[in-house]
Amino acid sequence: MLRKNRKTGRLKIADWRVSSLLFLLLLTGLAACNGRESAWPRIQQEGVLRVGLDPTYPPFEVDTGGELSGLDVDLAQAMGADLGLDVAFSYFGYDGLYDALATEQVDVLLSALVIDPARREDFAYSEPYFNAGQILIVRQGETAVTSMTDLANRTLAVELGAQSHVEALEWSRKLAGLTVQPYTTPEEALTAVLQGEADAALVDGINGRLFLRDNPGLTYTANPVTVEPYALVVRIEDSELLDHLNDSLARLQSSGELDAIIAKWLGE
């Protein structure tokens, strides 16, 4: 179909249109060839959203004596209610979650999973619903430290060997006089701030918020230091389901219900 103009050697515009159309048809055909149908019509028909999770990660999901609870569990229930669906949970090991989704044992994963760009060929992620990245925690009323750049000539507490420790060491190469003080646990690092041994602590968003929930003398700065976004995961062909999940998340966000669920498990 691609003919060259014998005089100019250039392809005719009309021919390009035809070839572009063919290319699009080819892409559509390839997409259809994966042999899978969208899960959304079946979910609507059955009225059940099948959610996969690994119930060993409190406070996001944990099974205590047969009773499942956690932030992700509440979020799934809230989204189910918003979409007019019942929610059926299935348990998998952490390393088996994506396989369970790929083999259509569940419709969606909601299990504190971080968006992984390398998996985007086979899976699609929702908008993030929580950032578990590193946060900077200071004493209530602290005004001199509002970000990492304010930590020159100050002491920063971290959990020994944790990702926050690596991050802090990187900052110490850029900030003059920043002392990185490691502690055995995140709780000890945060206690050091509470007791005035350190000016701030850098910890992950989960441990940090859990500690703050029970220790009102501390607070965290406005902007997270790193980003580790948790999202729902669906199979790549389930774009219709993903649209509905994203719409539902947006409604829960604007109604304040998402923040209420997060606050329930991690504090305000």
Next chain:
Amino acid sequence: MTRPAYKSGLRLFTLALILTFLRPAPLLVTPGPPQTVVTQHPILGTHTRLTDEVEEWKIKRSLELVREMGAPWIVEFFPWAYYAAEDGSYAWGHPDMVVAHAAAQGLQVVARLGLTPEWARPPDTPLTYLDESAYDDFAAYAAAFADRYRGRVSAVIVGNEPNLSYEWGYRPTSPADYVALLKEVYTAVKAANPDMQVLAGALAPTLEPEGSPWGLNDLAYLQGMYDAGAAGYFDGLAVHAYGLTFPPEAEPGPDILNFRRVELVRQVMVDNSDADKDIYITETGWNDHPRWTLAVRPAQRIQYTLDALQYAETHWPFVKMVAIWAFRFPAPQKSYMDYYTLVTPEFVKKPIYEALQEYAQEK
């Protein structure tokens, strides 16, 4: 008016020429002058992952960091499937690069050999599938490797975790079949380079019983190897010794997987009158993934790793090397595997690296 076609072509040629000269020259990386590993603990090693590392400067930088950490040993994977063609020729470019840089840094190399090329296995079989029809081909590769890297590679490991079905081409594991392979490889390697140490294994710690589709208990498998006549066909035994959630001093037991399971492996060797051979721990370590059920806290990981090295040095004179899995991956794995490493893909040293470096210099 139509522009003559040759003028357009000339412009394109000129542009390409300019771009060629504007492009920066490729980075020249050389092994550099010979270095020496300074360490008080020559047992320390680490399993590098340079097989899929493309850029030479990253290979060099990785091995520099290993030396600077004070580890005189590396374990590295040299897949048969990557380098060997059916006509018997080999593409040695990448392994040459890795071995040259390791030698320049003063590192001893233990080479893990494995993965079967497509031409040497039946259709639709995985890379880990190797049956007796290709044992001689694999032995030829191992011999060529041993000959080529004479004096620069200390030992070769024949395969990897053959007591796991996954590593045995998704077939039932068979100590007798593995020993048949070991015999061919050992004979060929020794003929090519008598100084090359041939290591059997590396056995994976597992409790799988006889008949399990997943694998076979490492202790039973090793006994099966001796029953099949393995003793005369390996110089040392490679073992994987993961601590999982246990501290390194935790008592071993036949139904427990922990660091000191090495002692049970050793007992099988002693029971088979093979106590003179060394054990090489080619993978060990603890994991500090925040949610993997077999992980520990980061501080525990550091302490357990240091304690494990000290324990091995103090109590296990039969252990030649303890290699920590894994030094660094070329790219993030986005799984719990990232939490085994000592250095990030961007070459940021983790605190465990610094702790090991400090340990290596302490008497």
